[in-house]
Amino acid sequence: xxxxxxxxxxxxxxxxxxxxxxxxxxxxxxxxxxxxxxxxxxxxxxxxxxxxxxxxxxxxxxxxxxxxxxxxxxxxxxxxxxxxxxxxxxxxxxxxxxxxxxxxxxxxxxxxxxxxxxxxxxxxxxxxxxxxxxxxxxxxxxxxxxxxxxxxxxxxxxxxxxxxxxxxxxxxxxxxxxxxxxxxxxxxxxxxxxxxxxxxxxxxxxxxxxxxxxxxxxxxxxxxxxxxxxxxx
Amino acid sequence: xxxxxxxxxxxxxxxxxxxxxxxxxxxxxxxxxxxxxxxxxxxxxxxxxxxxxxxxxxxxxxxxxxxxxxxxxxxxxxxxxxxxxxxx
Numbered sequence: 001x002x003x004x005x006x007x008x009x010x011x012x013x014x015x016x017x018x019x020x021x022x023x024x025x026x027x028x029x030x031x032x033x034x035x036x037x038x039x040x041x042x043x044x045x046x047x048x049x050x051x052x053x054x055x056x057x058x059x060x061x062x063x064x065x066x067x068x069x070x071x072x073x074x075x076x077x078x079x080x081x082x083x084x085x086x087x088x089x090x091x092x093x094x095x096x097x098x099x100x101x102x103x104x105x106x107x108x109x110x111x112x113x114x115x116x117x118x119x120x121x122x123x124x125x126x127x128x129x130x131x132x133x134x135x136x137x138x139x140x141x142x143x144x145x146x147x148x149x150x151x152x153x154x155x156x157x158x159x160x161x162x163x164x165x166x167x168x169x170x171x172x173x174x175x176x177x178x179x180x181x182x183x184x185x186x187x188x189x190x191x192x193x194x195x196x197x198x199x200x201x202x203x204x205x206x207x208x209x210x211x212x213x214x215x216x217x218x219x220x221x222x223x224x225x226x227x228x229x230x231x232x233x
Numbered sequence: 234x235x236x237x238x239x240x241x242x243x244x245x246x247x248x249x250x251x252x253x254x255x256x257x258x259x260x261x262x263x264x265x266x267x268x269x270x271x272x273x274x275x276x277x278x279x280x281x282x283x284x285x286x287x288x289x290x291x292x293x294x295x296x297x298x299x300x301x302x303x304x305x306x307x308x309x310x311x312x313x314x315x316x317x318x319x320x321x
Contacts, residue, residue, distance in 0.1 A: 057299070058302055061299065093304070094302065099304075100304060101302055101304040103247065103305060104250050104251060105250070106250060107250075108250050108251065148305060149304070150304075182250075
């Protein structure tokens with residue numbers, strides 16, 4: 001089993017994701033350069049956080065047209081698992097693999113802190129090892145994480161259980177006060193209709209080691225690895 | 234050669250937090266009559282195309298595909314000086 005982490009110019013969590021997957025989760029991991037066209041036979045792709053192409057024009061707007069994204073989109077459309085974290089989530093919405101968009105944070109500030117998020121759908125391939133309703137303590141670090149979608153899209157996300165993570169308080173209550181950035185429905189992460197593409201603003205790769213103050217991010221990667229193992233038989 | 238100008242604005246339904254902040258600052262400076270501040274992007278570019286029609290087609294394609302995100306933004310295309318020859 002092999003997981004690929006894409007490196008765009010301006011990615012800054014690519015090595016964090018690489019380290020977490022390889023050293024904390026213990027899965028073979030490779031870096032995939034944005035100019036390449038070869039996904040190196042990986043079983044899953046991670047689009048990491050950062051400021052791809054300086055966030056010029058819009059966050060993720062330029063990255064989605066980079067060469068490797070043709071392959072990532074084809075991989076995702078053929079059912080390959082893709083996780084977009086933070087800037088990676090923005091790239092996935094720009095590429096049309098996930099609906100909606102990430103707007104400027106409600107209070108305009110760049111927010112870098114630990115938040116709580118509730119695993120509201122634990123039947124996905126990215127959350128199957130997580131306790132239903134678990135409250136995870138994970139860092140966020142973004143200026144544009146305010147999830148927006150049209151009302152019809154939000155209805156569709158809700159009725160099809162596509163909201164995977166919601167910002168909540170320490171006890172798991174999904175409240176306006178626990179919403180750090182103004183996201184609609186406190187959305188922190190969603191999946192596509194087929195369930196093989198996950199986008200989330202919080203950084204699970206920064207919460208995989210006790211030394212970093214939380215290991216709550218591990219569940220996402222462990223779920224993915226387990227799902228891949230089951231799929232491989 | 235045609236010179237296009239594209240104006241990209243957040244869709245009216247979307248709260249423009251940046252505009253809102255500037256508006257608040259204007260009010261605190263005493264400009265109470267100023268409201269509905271919205272901030273967008275202004276992009277200019279030249280298009281080497283044989284006809285005005287073709288230039289317009291390219292400008293719209295570029296605007297909808299790259300320069301704006303239809304989920305959150307609208308755009309308007311105009312041509313400087315009604316399709317004048319750009320002097321280099």
